[in-house]
Amino acid sequence: MSLPIVLTALIAFLLATTGWVALHLTVDAHHHRVFGTRIDAGRRLRLRAAGLACLACPMFLAVHAGWNASGLAWSLPLVAAGLSVVPCTVLRRWSPRAMPIAGSGALAAAALLTLPLAWGAAASPAPLVAARSSAPPLLLFGEVHDNVQQHALRLQVFKTLLDSGARPALLMEQFDREHQETIDHLRNASRGGVVDAQRLIDAATTPESRWAWELYRPYIELALAHDLPILAANVSRRDARLVAARGLAALGFDAAVPSDIARRQAELIVASHCGWVDEAQALPMAQAQIARDQFMARLLEQQLERGAVLFAGNGHVRRDFGVPRWLSPPARARAVSIGLLEEGDEDSGNAFDRAVTTPRQPREDPCASMRDKPVNAKQLRA
Known part of the structure; x- marks a missing residue:
């Protein structure tokens, strides 16, 4: 197998992969953002056109390779292009949104x-x-x-x-708004180092509270340590x-x-x-x-x-x-x-x-x- 044929196949693989990626992004674009970038209708059309062009390139490479070589030269770029589906399938299953x-x-x-x-x-x-x-x-x-x-x-x-x-400011669903005054009072007192997170939790909740406070206490400790406003958001x-x-x-x-x-x-x-x-x-x-x-x-x-x-x-x-x-x-x-x-x-x-x-x-x-x-x-x- 000659080096030009291998290089042609590699180029076909890369082009096809690029094409699949571009088409993948146009599929996700109806969510309006891809990798944090807003995708409008114009960008979606340009991405789709670029993707289709990249997918078409391996066919032209196969024709070009076939001018001077055997059937292997015709088929290898197309096989390489087909293999490009593998990494793009992985890409489709991964998204920066999920x-x-x-x-x-x-x-x-x-x-x-x-x-x-x-x-x-x-x-x-x-x-x-x-x-x-x-x-x-x-x-x-x-x-x-x-x-x-x-x-x-x-x-x-x-x-x-x-x-x-x-x-x-730290807003927490776990605190009801009726307890905001209590939270503010204890937060102000904590500046003297006399209030810890558990005391604030005990004072700003009712016995009927169903929250697993051991999971939320570390956030409150950080907020108190950095003097952040703590807002009851429920x-x-x-x-x-x-x-x-x-x-x-x-x-x-x-x-x-x-x-x-x-x-x-x-x-x-x-x-x-x-x-x-x-x-x-x-x-x-x-x-x-x-x-x-x-x-x-x-x-x-x-x-x-x-x-x-x-x-x-x-x-x-x-x-x-x-x-x-x-x-x-x-x-x-x-x-x-x-x-x-x-x-x-x-x-x-x-x-x-x-x-x-x-x-x-x-x-x-x-x-x-x-x-x-x-x-x-x-x-x-x-």
Whole structure:
């Protein structure tokens, strides 16, 4: 086999690979961003044309090689082009929007999504987050509440962020807004070194709190150590029941809810309650989730000057029907939504600017108890 034939095959392989990559990007472009770059219709057409041109090149190379050689010269470039499907299949299964992370290397692997921050010139890169402007960003971190690996990953990102010099406000779904005054009082007292994170948790929660506080305490410790504002970002269960019964306007929230948001929130509630409520029953319950999203958005709007980090469930940080939908256009442009998903949930990764997939947290089937002992919608709202 002559060197020219081998070189021709190699060139054919590289061209075909480039073509498949370009076409892959046009498929993903309907999500509007690829590798952090906005893909409009014009760019999509140019990418598609470039991809098709690159895929056509191996055929011309095969014809050219066949002028002076045997049938091998005709076939080898085409075989090489066919092999290009292999790396591109791998590419299709990996996306910077939904990157799988597993095992002890999870934190190091997160650096694959590293982009620079904009909390000042001295800021160093931090995993998973990207600045869209020169102003401090609004970072919306999702979670599966009990996933230990996700908390470890997010804590490392938070530490890196603070080490870079950033001093954002910390918004936490885990605290109800009624406790903001208590949090502020204890945070001010902590400056004298007399308040620790556990004391703040005990004072700013009720005995009915269902959060696994051992997973959230490290965030609060970091916030206290760096003198960050800690903002209670949740609507209480009492207020949520009131909204579900009387509507959003009863507590001063925006009742003009787009139909797609109400529908998607209701669908999520039906799924999360294992089908024991139908969509008609779920719609009032969805109002409570919408109230939470609107309140979180209000708090983020108040932190545009210094920037903010929100820790909340994945459903709250989705760009399609979560908190970002309630942000003003300037705030939305600065918001970066990061979903922390579990294996099997990757299909929802496109609802976030960035998504990381971790192994599932071992847990009992949440629907098992409902199958054994059905409950009604009123019990579910309680």
